[in-house]
Amino acid sequence: MATATEQWVLVEMVQALYEAPAYHLILEGILILWIIRLLFSKTYKLQERSDLTVKEKEELIEEWQPEPLVPPVPKDHPALNYNIVSGPPSHKTVVNGKECINFASFNFLGLLDNPRVKYNSCTSIKAAALASLKKYGVGTCGPRGFYGTFDVHLDLEDRLAKFMKTEEAIIYSYGFATIASAIPAYSKRGDIVFVDRAACFAIQKGLQASRSDIKLFKHNDMADLERLLKEQEIEDQKNPRKARVTRRFIVVEGLYMNTGTICPLPELVKLKYKYKARIFLEESLSFGVLGEHGRGVTEHYGINIDDIDLISANMENALASIGGFCCGRSFVIDHQRLSGQGYCFSASLPPLLAAAAIEALNIMEENPGIFAVLKEKCGQIHKALQGISGLKVVGESLSPAFHLQLEESTGSREQDVRLLQEIVDQCMNRSIALTQARYLEKEEKCLPPPSIRVVVTVEQTEEELERAASTIKEVAQAVLL
């Protein structure tokens, strides 16, 4: 049946061909010839001109010379040769073979070498860490998700949350990674972050990893911040749909590492509610220092802790352990358990360090008097160091870690660094251990001027503080004049 219909169609076609008008046939014929020509003609290749031959490619590969993996480092680079500390970096420490009093380690509450200082608690930090070592060994052999969660970690998180009076806390195994993992967990591409110019490097790296829009405001200048927030509000009104999904964050530090100043938290909270931006507070220097019980800058100003969305701090300063923590409401903190890169993809904190941190918290809770003592000592040395010719004190009187900068710079940063290093070396010769504040000059967004870092701890006696102040005065006079 099929063939019959086929033949029938063919006959019809041939008949149609005979009956068609001539012009129609000619037109169709020309079209068919044109198509055949196009099919067989060479295609016009644009790449023809830039396609290289195999030989040319091989020559290019031969000729290409990469830069060396790393540029050579001059032998006298100021950061190449580290100070070697023999023995523990405690109050009296041996640096490069000389016995010195330590004015450079962030051991604010003297908890690094605890049994020597008589506190009221029965166990010492070292004993607690030792007990943990005997039970668990050293390492945890896994990230938190895969059998790396120990009861000590859960205890520490609990204790920190209770101490800071928040719902939940999360701990990280490295202080730097804490804020650097926390920021990208919440702030993504398209979100806006307002951050202080003097923010520390860890915050800068967290912001870089988040790929959000960064807006810098002048250090501690609330008027400048408000101006930026207002500008953003105007932008939002132009595009309300986008504004509804763009998150806004303000990132500040309690006590700034780079300038020793405190942030104006009450004004920040007002701005937060006015412009609907969340606050992330980095309290590495102020945790265990400010406030009646050492709870940080929120206690210092008497602000309700629930007003701050996230508090991040490292345990490497006042708590004299290793690692860091974030605390806040469960709704906020729980998110980091799946999205904090430094939490999910890294081994957890060794249990002995967590036990040391718990014991340090115990000591802080049992001895709330040490915070007042520290404050007094800070005030004392601030006053004593005023009026050194050639050096100025940068930092508030309640900051235990402040800077001494040159009053007048020589004009070149290298020269400044060398002068300050000379002062540091001579102070070291006279048994006062100091250090310059170290920065990565090419990587910092707003590079602070070179300075000497002075750190006050509760273990320093009044006489030692006086001696340090007078030593620095003498050396500065000798070197700078």
Added chain:
Amino acid sequence: MRPEPGGCCCRRTVRANGCVANGEVRNGYVRSSAAAAAAAAAGQDFVSLYQDFENFYTRNLYMRIRDNWNRPICSVPGARVDIMERQSHDYNWSFKYTGNIIKGVINMGSYNYLGFARNTGSCQEAAAKVLEEYGAGVCSTRQEIGNLDKHEELEELVARFLGVEAAMAYGMGFATNSMNIPALVGKGCLILSDELNHASLVLGARLSGATIRIFKHNNMQSLEKLLKDAIVYGQPRTRRPWKKILILVEGIYSMEGSIVRLPEVIALKKKYKAYLYLDEAHSIGALGPTGRGVVEYFGLDPEDVDVMMGTFTKSFGASGGYIGGKKELIDYLRTHSHSAVYATSLSPPVVEQIITSMKCIMGQDGTSLGKECVQQLAENTRYFRRRLKEMGFIIYGNEDSPVVPLMLYMPAKIGAFGREMLKRNIGVVVVGFPATPIIESRARFCLSAAHTKEILDTALKEIDEVGDLLQLKYSRHRLVPLLDRPFDETTYEETED
């Protein structure tokens, strides 16, 4: 070539994942009350912190089987471990501790390759002594006043262990990658990174600002093509030549169990004048006749690898990471690494643990314990993998890799496998999306020199049972079980029947 399951298994897996999409409908009814309460507490008018669709997978799939992860333990993570029992009465949204402890669970999840996770022995005693003397913390950075004599000792030892000129140690393995790759490469450089590289390598590459190109996993043709195209065509648009090309690979890939094709990568790197960054997080201590890692495993020269990176967490029972290489490289990192300038240095007892365990592996402590551990791990690996293949499971990875991924495929089996194994007193690690592709969920076993043959046999027996229960024996190639008995007349007679 990877073994593949039958086609109908793939289809079922995809359908199973599709069922999860039903959750989206459910979501319409169950806008989580927790989210609503939090929104009210957070203050009206604030833009919501999380997007709804971002945590869709978390709420619908992860939450239901969440009890398989974050299991808290309360003993040393050795061959056997004590797990704290927890219960949930609201479908895993919250957990309560019953107070019971499941004792003696066989630990097939911790990264304890050479068995140094111990709370007794010479390593622990040495660490205790140093803890007494130095304390737990350091309170300063390497460049300021945190460089202890212990750190210098450690770095010298690491350099000798690896066979390189110099080495530098850092406090966190993840941070070693994320802070040093940006110090080595920057804008105008090219990074060629393996498809399945770890999150720390990816983050380090992103933070550096260099251009990143991905080559297929362990595929040398893909890598060669990228190298050729990079050198011939230069940077995109401007056509300037690249300043440097850095190849990022790992020794053992932790989710695949595969070992990098190091001889071929080194040949390519030499031909095209690129630099090689080798992340030996899982392979240091675990491969090679004396535990020196993947370079020794292939019998190559450590000087051929420009940057040898590794961690102390897995085979040394401590924490932290290191980078080893030429003296110029280490000098540069001492001055320019983000970690040396801004991050606290390693804690002294941890450093002592690394020093003692490394000396043990090198045989410098006067015992042959290190050598025995390395050999025991290799034997355990071969035995375990062979038996699993004989049973009919699909196993990924290289024959000699102590990381053994066992394929589950179906999302429901992830939860089932983890729970069934715990019921039988074996702790395993199960992984699904997003750590693995969505249809390739797996259970991953990490073997250890601390596992005796009895422990492995017990584990294998239970895996066999659970495999039958959950129908996990997907392999279409059945290995004939090797005869362990010597060939004699009795054997011959049995096979006659």
